[in-house]
Amino acid sequence: MFTFVGVAIALLATLFAYFKWTYKYWERRNLQYLEPKIPYGNGTGPFKRTENAGFRFKRQYEELKSRGWKHGGLYSILNPIYLVADLDYIKNIMTKDFHYFTDRGIYYNEKNDPLSAHLFALGGPKWRHLRTKLSPTFTSGKMKQMFQTLVDCVPQLLQQIDKNVPVDIKEVLGCFTTDIIGSCAFGLECKTFEDENSPFREYGRKFFQVSNLKIAKFLFSGNFPNVARTLGVTITSKDVSDFFISVVEDTVKYREKHNLVRKDFMQLLIDLKNTEKEQMLTIEELAAQCFVFFIAGFETSSTTMTFALFELAKRPDLQQQVRDEIETVLAKHGNITYDAIQDLKFMDQVIDETLRMYPPVPVLTRKCVKDYKIPDQDVIIQKGTRVFIPVLGIHYDSDLYPNPSQFDPDRFSEEKKKSRHGYAHLPFGEGPRICIGMRFGLMQTKVGLTALLKNYKFSVNSKTQTPLKMKPNSFILAAEGDVWLNAQKV
């Protein structure tokens, strides 16, 4: 018994000493750091989350700035994290010196969880190859070709608003973007409005439901990716994975058998699969890319529309300004067309401001892939270090955006945009790893907002809990609970 207690104490003491030694890493590398706590460093454990991680990094950004630091060290369990506050440093990392930071440092496991090996997570030459091949999928020409598919989803959206007043706008818009992405990425009619338990909606929702176990897996695999791979840790649950892989297999088989060609993402991936000889895409790799378009594409745009409508519902004057612009532009173009959407300049400002206050991805990450010397500093970021860019912190920095909690689209007038640092607004990221679907995301957001604001006046219903709270356990910034709006026909 005494021996066991003795061994346990010795082990604990060794572990404690190891943590203490590790937590001197940044000191040894000559970088100021925020004091970590054993065992989670500067983070929180999976079971004590009371806020979205974006807010923690926002506070840490504010802490660095208040100390006059341009950057600083943090720890996630036993791993050093490099947190950047200076916008020029951020520009170097994301763009100028990108070749040192080509990877995102997100865990994936091709063998046990094939859907996790997608463009967002992949690094190195595999990412570069796919990115080059997939980029032509998102040109403005391709967006124009897909435009009608988006517009075709509008009548069901409007029907839903008519049927349900007050309306749970987050849910309705989630269905709208699921239908759009389902059609463009999988070439399928998801019919989520007709069947609220349609598998695309169900599995899409499930992917974003974050349990403590999922957070624990994420924390573990992010910090110890090699051990996690050896242990076969998976991020996508089996039913979600089975569903998406079988949908893709069936669709590819059907199209190839019937020589069916459609103007959608799926087709571009099939072409890639069939034309590439050397680095041919397997069906699983193809499914992973469809999956990421779906996952990255529906929730980001539906939350953006939700937050924009929520803010506009509180400001009838701004709401009317957007409506007036829609009327003028549609009178000129006759209908909701691709070109009409490009002319909605004030709506662009509203969306930019919404994405400033509610960036769906509140923290951006990179992984250093070769030792990098910070310009003008005696600090070297070692290969393998994860780099975090606190987007939410930057977006709420009152030096960049005075009175940051106020919704003010005027901040994004051409003149004001020019007067700010180019990296002060990062809702889509920047550099070669910028969101590949940005054009598509903006297009569906603008189509949805145009259709809704043209036809309805929105106000906040008393069932909505204000001020809005953000989900603590979510990878993206999303409202906790429903967002209920009153909709009155114009």
Ligand code: HEM
């Ligand atoms: C409002 C809508 C959207 C927002 C705010 C958004 C935001 C982002 C952000 C912040 C990143 C990381 C960029 C970086 O690290 O520099 C990203 C990457 C990505 N997004 Fe989006 N996104 C949106 C819509 C979409 C859509 C519609 C799609 C696909 C159809 C998409 C697919 C992707 C993919 C595949 C990546 C990974 C790109 C790479 O690593 O090469 N996103 N997105």
